[in-house]
Amino acid sequence: MQEYENFELKNYTSFKIGGNARKVYFPETVEEFSNLLQSIDAPIILGGMSNVLISSEGINGNVIISKKLNKFEISGKTIKAQAGAMGPLVAKSAAQAGLSGMEFMCGFPGSIGGIVCMNAGAHGQCISDIFSYAKVFDLNSMQIKTLYPNDMGFGYRTSTIQQEPLIVLEVEFNLTPKDKNEILSKMEANQEFRKNKQPNLSKPNCGSVFKNPKDNSAGRLLELAGAKELCVGNVQVFENHANFIINNGGARSEDVSLLMKKMYNKVKEKFGIKLIPEIKFIGEMNEVEKEIWKEFLNN
Numbered sequence: 064m065q066e067y068e069n070f071e072l073k074n075y076t077s078f079k080i081g082g083n084a085r086k087v088y089f090p091e092t093v094e095e096f097s098n099l100l101q102s103i104d105a106p107i108i109l110g111g112m113s114n115v116l117i118s119s120e121g122i123n124g125n126v127i128i129s130k131k132l133n134k135f136e137i138s139g140k141t142i143k144a145q146a147g148a149m150g151p152l153v154a155k156s157a158a159q160a161g162l163s164g165m166e167f168m169c170g171f172p173g174s175i176g177g178i179v180c181m182n183a184g185a186h187g188q189c190i191s192d193i194f195s196y197a198k199v200f201d202l203n204s205m206q207i208k209t210l211y212p213n214d215m216g217f218g219y220r221t222s223t224i225q226q227e228p229l230i231v232l233e234v235e236f237n238l239t240p241k242d243k244n245e246i247l248s249k250m251e252a253n254q255e256f257r258k259n260k261q262p263n264l265s266k267p268n269c270g271s272v273f274k275n276p277k278d279n280s281a282g283r284l285l286e287l288a289g290a291k292e293l294c295v296g297n298v299q300v301f302e303n304h305a306n307f308i309i310n311n312g313g314a315r316s317e318d319v320s321l322l323m324k325k326m327y328n329k330v331k332e333k334f335g336i337k338l339i340p341e342i343k344f345i346g347e348m349n350e351v352e353k354e355i356w357k358e359f360l361n362n
């Protein structure tokens with residue numbers, strides 16, 4: 064297993080923002096991963112790093128990156144995938160095998176662990192629709208457990224994994240047999256839909272910044288409140304969708320936090336709605352960030 068000290072994370076993130084982590088591990092097998100979880104303190108787990116804002120001050124602790132834990136296998140109507148397997152790759156293999164249910168995963172760079180943790184979804188599908196069970200490591204009991212759908216507390220962009228010290232090791236999904244060409248054309252349509260509405264990764268971003276409020280759209284509220292004109296330093300609100308922030312180069316986590324606060328204030332002032340961040344802040348906050356994220360997380 065590779066391990067590094069004082070490891071720069073910025074270039075691993077879809078946002079191209081973030082400082083150094085004190086210690087980083089890249090386990091390559093589920094056994095290595097769970098042995099590591101037993102032996103180090105307070106690990107932070109990262110997958111595709113496409114839904115996180117990593118502090119520019121860095122992470123003063125142990126980080127496990129699941130990237131090398133990327134095996135998956137298809138058997139009949141099921142797919143079993145390790146936590147670090149990348150969603151788009153698993154989804155493409157499912158399509159080739161004539162299995163439907165993962166079409167939504169082709170458009171964003173999440174790992175299976177991150178996708179399950181976030182209950183990611185798009186285009187009318189989400190991971191909870193196809194989830195069969197997960198093997199997780201429980202940092203309270205220091206044991207491996209199997210969690211079934213009823214144990215997962217799945218809701219809109221949330222799951223038990225976010226509330227409790229549970230680490231996803233591997234997951235099994237139940238898919239539906241379907242004509243391969245039908246699945247592939249649904250995936251193409253999903254990609255086409257994103258093309259103009261959302262930034263691709265040539266404009267570093269971390270997906271939707273805020274969650275949609277119940278029966279509403281964060282992007283629509285932000286646009287109506289005039290957020291599209293906002294920027295701070297080298298970060299700006301994306302011109303085609305007001306719930307995305309683009310890093311134009313060299314931005315720091317504080318720039319993103321300040322821009323998020325401006326976006327949040329616009330919607331709060333115009334509609335009285337307090338938006339809740341979808342992205343997760345990871346690492347050491349400076350004083351400005353502490354103040355901003357305290358307000359966000361108290362909602």
Ligand SMILES: Cc1cc2nc3c(=O)[nH]c(=O)nc-3n(C[C@H](O)[C@H](O)[C@H](O)COP(=O)(O)OP(=O)(O)OC[C@H]3O[C@@H](n4cnc5c(N)ncnc54)[C@H](O)[C@@H]3O)c2cc1C
Pocket residue numbers: 077107108109110111112113114115129146170171172173174175176177178179180181182183184185224229230231232261262263264268269270271343
């Ligand atoms: C261009 C773009 C488009 C996007 N579109 C969508 C979309 O349509 N729908 C959507 O839902 N999301 C979207 N996202 C956001 C993101 O890709 C998803 O939330 C994805 O599921 C995050 O997975 P990740 O592996 O990158 O997680 P990370 O960003 O690495 O981590 C996210 C959270 O999951 C936790 N985590 C990661 N791995 C594990 C594990 N093994 N065990 C326990 N916890 C873990 C982390 O600690 C963190 O809290 C988009 C992002 C981008 C950049």
